[in-house]
Amino acid sequence: MKKIFSRKALIVIVIALIVALAAVISMVGTGKPGFVTSAVETVLKPVKSASAAVAGTCEKLYGYMHDYDRLVEENAALRARLAGADREARDYDALEEENIRLRELLGLSKKSEDYKYESASIIAWSASSWDSTFTINKGSSNSDVSPGDPVITSSGSVVGLVRTVSASSSVCVSLIDTTFAVSVDLDNVTGSCSAVGDYALMRQGKLLVEYISDSNRVFTGDSVITSGKGGLFPPDLLIGYVDTVTATSDGQNDVAVVTPAVSLDDLLYVYVITDFSTTE
Protein backbone atom coordinates (compact mmCIF):
# COMPACT_ATOMS: atom_id res chain seq x y z
CA MET A 1 0.00 0.00 0.00
CA LYS A 2 1.25 3.45 -0.90
CA LYS A 3 2.06 6.13 1.63
CA ILE A 4 -1.06 8.28 1.95
CA PHE A 5 0.60 11.65 1.45
CA SER A 6 2.87 11.62 -1.58
CA ARG A 7 4.96 14.80 -1.79
CA LYS A 8 3.36 16.07 -5.02
CA ALA A 9 -0.21 15.51 -3.82
CA LEU A 10 0.62 17.20 -0.53
CA ILE A 11 1.90 20.26 -2.41
CA VAL A 12 -1.38 20.47 -4.38
CA ILE A 13 -3.45 20.26 -1.19
CA VAL A 14 -1.30 22.95 0.43
CA ILE A 15 -1.81 25.16 -2.66
CA ALA A 16 -5.59 24.62 -2.42
CA LEU A 17 -5.47 25.50 1.28
CA ILE A 18 -3.46 28.66 0.57
CA VAL A 19 -5.89 29.70 -2.20
CA ALA A 20 -8.91 29.10 0.07
CA LEU A 21 -7.26 30.87 3.01
CA ALA A 22 -6.26 33.82 0.83
CA ALA A 23 -9.86 34.01 -0.42
CA VAL A 24 -11.19 33.98 3.15
CA ILE A 25 -8.67 36.55 4.43
CA SER A 26 -9.30 38.92 1.50
CA MET A 27 -13.07 38.67 2.15
CA VAL A 28 -13.05 39.27 5.88
CA GLY A 29 -14.56 42.59 6.87
CA THR A 30 -14.82 43.95 3.33
CA GLY A 31 -18.07 42.33 2.20
CA LYS A 32 -16.37 41.82 -1.15
CA PRO A 33 -15.32 38.48 -2.67
CA GLY A 34 -11.63 39.35 -2.37
CA PHE A 35 -8.74 39.45 -4.80
CA VAL A 36 -8.58 35.68 -5.43
CA THR A 37 -12.19 35.50 -6.61
CA SER A 38 -11.83 38.81 -8.44
CA ALA A 39 -8.75 37.49 -10.26
CA VAL A 40 -10.56 34.28 -11.30
CA GLU A 41 -13.63 36.25 -12.40
CA THR A 42 -11.45 38.67 -14.40
CA VAL A 43 -9.72 35.77 -16.17
CA LEU A 44 -13.05 34.06 -16.92
CA LYS A 45 -14.99 37.21 -17.85
CA PRO A 46 -14.05 37.09 -21.58
CA VAL A 47 -15.31 33.49 -21.75
CA LYS A 48 -18.58 34.45 -20.02
CA SER A 49 -19.02 37.61 -22.12
CA ALA A 50 -18.36 35.74 -25.36
CA SER A 51 -20.82 33.06 -24.35
CA ALA A 52 -23.46 35.66 -23.40
CA ALA A 53 -22.96 37.36 -26.78
CA VAL A 54 -23.36 34.04 -28.64
CA ALA A 55 -26.45 33.17 -26.57
CA GLY A 56 -27.92 36.63 -27.17
CA THR A 57 -27.41 36.30 -30.93
CA CYS A 58 -28.95 32.81 -30.92
CA GLU A 59 -31.96 34.08 -28.97
CA LYS A 60 -32.41 36.97 -31.41
CA LEU A 61 -32.24 34.59 -34.39
CA TYR A 62 -34.72 32.26 -32.68
CA GLY A 63 -36.94 35.24 -32.01
CA TYR A 64 -36.87 36.35 -35.65
CA MET A 65 -37.69 32.88 -36.88
CA HIS A 66 -40.28 31.68 -34.39
CA ASP A 67 -41.71 34.63 -32.50
CA TYR A 68 -42.91 36.78 -35.41
CA ASP A 69 -46.62 35.93 -35.02
CA ARG A 70 -46.46 36.36 -31.26
CA LEU A 71 -44.75 39.73 -31.68
CA VAL A 72 -47.45 40.92 -34.12
CA GLU A 73 -50.14 39.98 -31.57
CA GLU A 74 -48.16 41.59 -28.75
CA ASN A 75 -47.74 44.73 -30.88
CA ALA A 76 -51.51 44.97 -31.43
CA ALA A 77 -52.14 44.49 -27.70
CA LEU A 78 -49.53 47.11 -26.82
CA ARG A 79 -51.08 49.59 -29.28
CA ALA A 80 -54.44 49.09 -27.55
CA ARG A 81 -52.81 49.61 -24.17
CA LEU A 82 -51.03 52.72 -25.46
CA ALA A 83 -54.33 54.20 -26.58
CA GLY A 84 -55.70 53.51 -23.09
CA ALA A 85 -52.59 55.01 -21.52
CA ASP A 86 -53.05 58.17 -23.62
CA ARG A 87 -56.55 58.57 -22.23
CA GLU A 88 -55.25 57.98 -18.70
CA ALA A 89 -52.44 60.51 -19.27
CA ARG A 90 -55.02 63.16 -20.16
CA ASP A 91 -56.96 62.33 -17.00
CA TYR A 92 -53.67 62.34 -15.08
CA ASP A 93 -52.88 65.90 -16.20
CA ALA A 94 -56.17 67.09 -14.76
CA LEU A 95 -55.57 65.16 -11.53
CA GLU A 96 -52.01 66.49 -11.29
CA GLU A 97 -53.27 70.05 -11.52
CA GLU A 98 -55.84 69.34 -8.84
CA ASN A 99 -53.14 67.65 -6.72
CA ILE A 100 -50.87 70.71 -6.98
CA ARG A 101 -53.74 72.97 -5.94
CA LEU A 102 -54.58 70.75 -2.97
CA ARG A 103 -50.92 70.47 -1.93
CA GLU A 104 -50.60 74.23 -2.02
CA LEU A 105 -53.75 74.42 0.04
CA LEU A 106 -52.32 72.03 2.63
CA GLY A 107 -48.78 73.44 2.45
CA LEU A 108 -47.19 70.09 1.54
CA SER A 109 -44.08 69.75 -0.61
CA LYS A 110 -44.00 67.32 -3.53
CA LYS A 111 -42.53 63.88 -2.88
CA SER A 112 -39.35 63.50 -4.91
CA GLU A 113 -37.48 60.35 -5.71
CA ASP A 114 -33.90 60.65 -6.91
CA TYR A 115 -32.41 57.42 -8.15
CA LYS A 116 -28.98 56.89 -9.65
CA TYR A 117 -28.84 54.04 -12.13
CA GLU A 118 -26.08 51.88 -13.59
CA SER A 119 -27.03 49.91 -16.69
CA ALA A 120 -25.61 46.39 -16.94
CA SER A 121 -25.95 43.26 -19.02
CA ILE A 122 -26.25 39.75 -17.63
CA ILE A 123 -23.22 37.73 -18.63
CA ALA A 124 -24.01 34.45 -16.84
CA TRP A 125 -26.62 32.67 -14.77
CA SER A 126 -25.54 30.48 -11.87
CA ALA A 127 -25.04 26.83 -12.76
CA SER A 128 -26.28 25.80 -9.34
CA SER A 129 -29.57 23.95 -8.94
CA TRP A 130 -29.81 25.26 -5.37
CA ASP A 131 -29.91 29.01 -5.84
CA SER A 132 -30.88 31.63 -8.41
CA THR A 133 -28.07 34.08 -9.02
CA PHE A 134 -26.65 35.84 -12.05
CA THR A 135 -23.50 37.74 -12.95
CA ILE A 136 -23.57 41.24 -14.44
CA ASN A 137 -20.77 42.96 -16.31
CA LYS A 138 -20.42 45.82 -13.80
CA GLY A 139 -17.98 45.71 -10.89
CA SER A 140 -16.11 48.06 -8.60
CA SER A 141 -13.63 49.15 -11.31
CA ASN A 142 -16.20 50.19 -13.93
CA SER A 143 -19.20 51.34 -11.89
CA ASP A 144 -20.52 52.49 -8.49
CA VAL A 145 -22.28 49.17 -7.86
CA SER A 146 -22.06 47.96 -4.26
CA PRO A 147 -23.44 44.95 -2.32
CA GLY A 148 -27.13 45.33 -1.45
CA ASP A 149 -28.00 47.59 -4.40
CA PRO A 150 -31.43 46.85 -5.94
CA VAL A 151 -31.50 45.46 -9.50
CA ILE A 152 -34.48 46.32 -11.69
CA THR A 153 -35.59 46.21 -15.33
CA SER A 154 -36.09 49.22 -17.61
CA SER A 155 -39.81 49.12 -16.73
CA GLY A 156 -39.08 49.29 -12.98
CA SER A 157 -39.79 45.68 -12.06
CA VAL A 158 -37.60 44.15 -9.37
CA VAL A 159 -35.05 41.57 -10.58
CA GLY A 160 -33.06 41.09 -7.37
CA LEU A 161 -30.17 42.66 -5.54
CA VAL A 162 -26.39 42.74 -5.75
CA ARG A 163 -24.71 40.19 -3.47
CA THR A 164 -20.98 40.47 -4.13
CA VAL A 165 -18.95 42.91 -6.22
CA SER A 166 -15.70 41.90 -7.92
CA ALA A 167 -13.42 44.17 -9.90
CA SER A 168 -15.12 43.72 -13.27
CA SER A 169 -18.36 41.89 -12.48
CA SER A 170 -20.93 41.42 -9.74
CA VAL A 171 -23.00 38.48 -8.57
CA CYS A 172 -26.67 39.29 -8.00
CA VAL A 173 -29.35 37.31 -6.20
CA SER A 174 -32.62 37.08 -8.14
CA LEU A 175 -35.96 37.74 -6.43
CA ILE A 176 -36.83 34.02 -6.44
CA ASP A 177 -33.63 32.97 -4.61
CA THR A 178 -34.12 31.49 -1.14
CA THR A 179 -32.02 34.25 0.47
CA PHE A 180 -34.11 37.07 -1.03
CA ALA A 181 -36.44 38.95 1.31
CA VAL A 182 -38.06 42.38 1.01
CA SER A 183 -40.92 44.28 2.65
CA VAL A 184 -43.87 44.63 0.25
CA ASP A 185 -47.35 46.12 0.01
CA LEU A 186 -50.35 44.39 -1.54
CA ASP A 187 -53.35 46.06 -3.19
CA ASN A 188 -56.21 46.55 -0.70
CA VAL A 189 -54.25 45.18 2.28
CA THR A 190 -53.31 47.43 5.15
CA GLY A 191 -49.84 46.89 6.59
CA SER A 192 -46.77 45.53 4.90
CA CYS A 193 -45.99 41.89 4.18
CA SER A 194 -42.74 40.14 3.40
CA ALA A 195 -41.79 38.73 -0.02
CA VAL A 196 -39.33 35.87 0.34
CA GLY A 197 -37.77 33.19 -1.84
CA ASP A 198 -38.77 29.59 -1.30
CA TYR A 199 -36.85 26.61 -2.70
CA ALA A 200 -39.88 24.68 -4.03
CA LEU A 201 -41.30 27.84 -5.63
CA MET A 202 -37.90 28.93 -6.94
CA ARG A 203 -37.93 25.90 -9.23
CA GLN A 204 -41.28 27.11 -10.62
CA GLY A 205 -39.90 30.64 -11.04
CA LYS A 206 -42.13 32.07 -8.29
CA LEU A 207 -41.80 33.52 -4.77
CA LEU A 208 -43.82 33.76 -1.58
CA VAL A 209 -45.48 36.64 0.25
CA GLU A 210 -45.76 35.99 3.99
CA TYR A 211 -47.57 37.63 6.91
CA ILE A 212 -50.68 38.73 5.02
CA SER A 213 -52.96 40.10 7.72
CA ASP A 214 -56.20 40.04 5.72
CA SER A 215 -56.16 37.42 2.97
CA ASN A 216 -59.87 37.90 2.21
CA ARG A 217 -58.90 41.09 0.45
CA VAL A 218 -56.18 39.51 -1.70
CA PHE A 219 -57.13 38.28 -5.17
CA THR A 220 -55.36 36.60 -8.06
CA GLY A 221 -53.69 39.23 -10.22
CA ASP A 222 -53.21 41.78 -7.43
CA SER A 223 -49.94 43.67 -7.71
CA VAL A 224 -47.16 43.24 -5.18
CA ILE A 225 -44.96 46.32 -4.82
CA THR A 226 -42.04 47.22 -2.59
CA SER A 227 -43.02 49.17 0.52
CA GLY A 228 -39.70 50.95 0.95
CA LYS A 229 -39.56 49.85 4.58
CA GLY A 230 -36.19 48.59 5.75
CA GLY A 231 -34.38 50.80 3.27
CA LEU A 232 -33.31 47.88 1.06
CA PHE A 233 -35.50 48.86 -1.90
CA PRO A 234 -37.13 52.18 -2.77
CA PRO A 235 -40.95 52.12 -2.58
CA ASP A 236 -43.40 51.36 -5.42
CA LEU A 237 -41.24 49.01 -7.47
CA LEU A 238 -43.26 46.15 -8.95
CA ILE A 239 -42.37 42.68 -7.66
CA GLY A 240 -45.10 40.68 -9.40
CA TYR A 241 -48.69 39.53 -9.31
CA VAL A 242 -50.54 37.29 -6.86
CA ASP A 243 -51.03 33.79 -8.19
CA THR A 244 -52.74 31.96 -5.33
CA VAL A 245 -53.50 32.70 -1.67
CA THR A 246 -53.17 29.92 0.89
CA ALA A 247 -54.04 29.78 4.57
CA THR A 248 -51.21 28.72 6.87
CA SER A 249 -51.72 25.87 9.33
CA ASP A 250 -51.79 28.25 12.32
CA GLY A 251 -54.47 30.37 10.63
CA GLN A 252 -52.79 33.55 11.82
CA ASN A 253 -51.04 34.91 8.77
CA ASP A 254 -51.75 33.72 5.25
CA VAL A 255 -49.30 33.40 2.41
CA ALA A 256 -49.56 34.14 -1.30
CA VAL A 257 -47.66 32.66 -4.20
CA VAL A 258 -46.45 35.44 -6.48
CA THR A 259 -45.42 35.30 -10.14
CA PRO A 260 -42.62 37.83 -10.76
CA ALA A 261 -43.46 40.67 -13.15
CA VAL A 262 -40.13 40.09 -14.84
CA SER A 263 -39.49 37.03 -16.99
CA LEU A 264 -36.07 35.94 -15.72
CA ASP A 265 -35.51 33.55 -18.65
CA ASP A 266 -35.62 36.35 -21.23
CA LEU A 267 -33.65 38.90 -19.25
CA LEU A 268 -30.48 40.29 -20.87
CA TYR A 269 -30.18 43.86 -19.57
CA VAL A 270 -30.81 45.24 -16.09
CA TYR A 271 -30.37 48.48 -14.13
CA VAL A 272 -28.72 48.70 -10.74
CA ILE A 273 -29.99 51.48 -8.46
CA THR A 274 -26.74 52.66 -6.93
CA ASP A 275 -28.31 55.44 -4.88
CA PHE A 276 -31.84 56.35 -3.96
CA SER A 277 -33.29 58.87 -1.63
CA THR A 278 -36.98 59.59 -1.11
CA THR A 279 -37.86 62.92 0.35
CA GLU A 280 -41.15 64.51 1.27
Add this chain to the structure above:
Amino acid sequence: MLEKKRTASILVIVKHALLLLILYVLQALVFPWFGTAIQPMLLCVAAAGVAHGEGSFPGSLFGLFAGILTDSALGRPVMTFTLLLTVIGFLLGYLSENWLSANLPGYLASCALSCLICIAVQALPLLLRHESPAVLGLSVLVQFAVSIAASLVLYPVIRRLARASRLED
Protein backbone atom coordinates in the same frame (compact mmCIF):
# COMPACT_ATOMS: atom_id res chain seq x y z
CA MET B 1 13.55 10.54 -26.99
CA LEU B 2 13.46 13.15 -24.24
CA GLU B 3 11.90 15.66 -26.63
CA LYS B 4 9.20 13.14 -27.57
CA LYS B 5 8.37 12.49 -23.91
CA ARG B 6 8.17 16.21 -23.25
CA THR B 7 5.79 16.72 -26.16
CA ALA B 8 3.63 13.85 -24.90
CA SER B 9 3.52 15.41 -21.40
CA ILE B 10 2.49 18.77 -22.78
CA LEU B 11 -0.17 17.09 -24.91
CA VAL B 12 -1.62 15.32 -21.87
CA ILE B 13 -1.76 18.62 -19.93
CA VAL B 14 -3.40 20.37 -22.89
CA LYS B 15 -6.00 17.59 -23.16
CA HIS B 16 -6.84 17.92 -19.45
CA ALA B 17 -7.06 21.72 -19.75
CA LEU B 18 -9.31 21.36 -22.79
CA LEU B 19 -11.59 18.96 -20.90
CA LEU B 20 -11.80 21.45 -18.02
CA LEU B 21 -12.62 24.32 -20.36
CA ILE B 22 -15.30 22.39 -22.27
CA LEU B 23 -16.94 21.17 -19.05
CA TYR B 24 -16.79 24.68 -17.56
CA VAL B 25 -18.47 26.19 -20.62
CA LEU B 26 -21.16 23.49 -20.49
CA GLN B 27 -21.65 23.78 -16.71
CA ALA B 28 -21.50 27.54 -16.31
CA LEU B 29 -22.70 28.91 -19.59
CA VAL B 30 -24.64 26.41 -21.69
CA PHE B 31 -26.86 24.59 -19.16
CA PRO B 32 -28.01 27.75 -17.32
CA TRP B 33 -29.23 29.30 -20.59
CA PHE B 34 -31.55 26.33 -21.09
CA GLY B 35 -33.10 27.16 -17.71
CA THR B 36 -33.38 23.57 -16.51
CA ALA B 37 -34.14 23.35 -12.79
CA ILE B 38 -31.62 20.62 -12.03
CA GLN B 39 -28.22 20.43 -13.69
CA PRO B 40 -25.53 17.75 -13.55
CA MET B 41 -22.36 18.46 -11.54
CA LEU B 42 -20.03 17.98 -14.50
CA LEU B 43 -16.80 19.29 -12.99
CA CYS B 44 -17.27 17.29 -9.76
CA VAL B 45 -17.80 14.14 -11.79
CA ALA B 46 -14.76 14.85 -13.97
CA ALA B 47 -12.53 15.47 -10.94
CA ALA B 48 -13.62 12.14 -9.46
CA GLY B 49 -13.11 10.37 -12.80
CA VAL B 50 -9.59 11.75 -13.31
CA ALA B 51 -8.66 10.87 -9.70
CA HIS B 52 -9.97 7.35 -10.19
CA GLY B 53 -8.16 6.84 -13.49
CA GLU B 54 -4.87 8.59 -12.78
CA GLY B 55 -4.22 8.63 -9.02
CA SER B 56 -3.92 11.06 -6.15
CA PHE B 57 -1.53 13.67 -7.59
CA PRO B 58 -3.26 14.22 -10.97
CA GLY B 59 -6.59 13.85 -9.18
CA SER B 60 -5.86 16.58 -6.65
CA LEU B 61 -4.34 18.89 -9.30
CA PHE B 62 -7.33 18.44 -11.62
CA GLY B 63 -9.61 18.83 -8.57
CA LEU B 64 -7.94 22.14 -7.68
CA PHE B 65 -8.67 23.69 -11.08
CA ALA B 66 -12.09 22.04 -11.37
CA GLY B 67 -12.90 23.46 -7.92
CA ILE B 68 -11.89 27.01 -8.86
CA LEU B 69 -14.05 26.77 -12.00
CA THR B 70 -16.98 25.25 -10.07
CA ASP B 71 -16.90 28.09 -7.54
CA SER B 72 -16.94 30.55 -10.44
CA ALA B 73 -19.75 28.68 -12.22
CA LEU B 74 -21.89 28.69 -9.07
CA GLY B 75 -21.22 32.39 -8.43
CA ARG B 76 -19.46 31.70 -5.12
CA PRO B 77 -16.18 33.07 -3.79
CA VAL B 78 -13.21 30.86 -4.72
CA MET B 79 -13.12 28.69 -1.63
CA THR B 80 -15.58 25.89 -0.93
CA PHE B 81 -15.29 23.75 -4.04
CA THR B 82 -11.65 24.69 -4.61
CA LEU B 83 -10.75 23.00 -1.34
CA LEU B 84 -13.42 20.31 -1.54
CA LEU B 85 -12.59 19.02 -5.03
CA THR B 86 -8.83 19.08 -4.33
CA VAL B 87 -9.37 16.88 -1.27
CA ILE B 88 -11.89 14.66 -3.12
CA GLY B 89 -9.44 14.30 -6.02
CA PHE B 90 -6.65 13.37 -3.64
CA LEU B 91 -8.70 10.90 -1.56
CA LEU B 92 -10.37 9.18 -4.52
CA GLY B 93 -6.98 8.97 -6.24
CA TYR B 94 -5.52 7.33 -3.14
CA LEU B 95 -8.47 4.93 -2.90
CA SER B 96 -8.13 3.96 -6.57
CA GLU B 97 -4.37 3.38 -6.15
CA ASN B 98 -4.98 1.00 -3.25
CA TRP B 99 -8.52 -0.38 -3.09
CA LEU B 100 -10.90 0.66 -5.85
CA SER B 101 -10.90 -1.43 -9.02
CA ALA B 102 -9.87 0.37 -12.20
CA ASN B 103 -13.06 -0.48 -14.08
CA LEU B 104 -16.51 1.01 -14.66
CA PRO B 105 -18.02 0.09 -11.24
CA GLY B 106 -15.00 1.62 -9.47
CA TYR B 107 -15.32 4.74 -11.63
CA LEU B 108 -19.06 5.00 -10.90
CA ALA B 109 -18.46 4.54 -7.16
CA SER B 110 -15.91 7.38 -7.24
CA CYS B 111 -18.26 9.67 -9.16
CA ALA B 112 -21.19 8.81 -6.87
CA LEU B 113 -19.16 9.64 -3.76
CA SER B 114 -17.94 12.93 -5.23
CA CYS B 115 -21.46 13.91 -6.38
CA LEU B 116 -23.04 13.10 -3.02
CA ILE B 117 -20.51 15.25 -1.15
CA CYS B 118 -20.84 18.18 -3.60
CA ILE B 119 -24.65 18.05 -3.61
CA ALA B 120 -24.79 17.77 0.19
CA VAL B 121 -22.59 20.87 0.56
CA GLN B 122 -25.10 22.86 -1.51
CA ALA B 123 -28.31 21.38 -0.07
CA LEU B 124 -27.36 21.51 3.60
CA PRO B 125 -27.65 25.31 4.02
CA LEU B 126 -31.17 25.15 2.55
CA LEU B 127 -32.12 22.39 4.98
CA LEU B 128 -30.84 24.53 7.84
CA ARG B 129 -33.02 27.38 6.51
CA HIS B 130 -36.07 25.14 7.13
CA GLU B 131 -36.86 24.40 3.49
CA SER B 132 -39.02 21.33 2.96
CA PRO B 133 -36.85 18.17 3.39
CA ALA B 134 -39.08 16.26 0.97
CA VAL B 135 -38.59 18.78 -1.85
CA LEU B 136 -34.87 19.01 -1.11
CA GLY B 137 -34.55 15.22 -0.99
CA LEU B 138 -36.19 14.86 -4.38
CA SER B 139 -33.89 17.51 -5.86
CA VAL B 140 -30.86 15.74 -4.37
CA LEU B 141 -31.97 12.47 -5.96
CA VAL B 142 -32.63 14.04 -9.36
CA GLN B 143 -29.32 15.92 -9.40
CA PHE B 144 -27.49 12.78 -8.28
CA ALA B 145 -29.16 10.76 -11.06
CA VAL B 146 -28.40 13.29 -13.83
CA SER B 147 -24.81 13.64 -12.57
CA ILE B 148 -24.30 9.88 -12.68
CA ALA B 149 -25.81 9.82 -16.19
CA ALA B 150 -23.34 12.56 -17.16
CA SER B 151 -20.49 10.54 -15.65
CA LEU B 152 -21.40 7.63 -17.96
CA VAL B 153 -21.23 9.97 -20.96
CA LEU B 154 -17.84 11.24 -19.77
CA TYR B 155 -16.44 7.76 -19.04
CA PRO B 156 -14.88 7.06 -22.49
CA VAL B 157 -13.23 10.50 -22.56
CA ILE B 158 -11.80 10.18 -19.05
CA ARG B 159 -10.63 6.60 -19.67
CA ARG B 160 -8.82 7.73 -22.82
CA LEU B 161 -7.21 10.59 -20.90
CA ALA B 162 -6.11 8.20 -18.16
CA ARG B 163 -4.58 5.87 -20.75
CA ALA B 164 -2.70 8.74 -22.41
CA SER B 165 -1.49 9.86 -19.00
CA ARG B 166 -0.25 6.35 -18.08
CA LEU B 167 1.56 5.98 -21.43
CA GLU B 168 3.26 9.31 -20.85
CA ASP B 169 4.43 8.10 -17.40
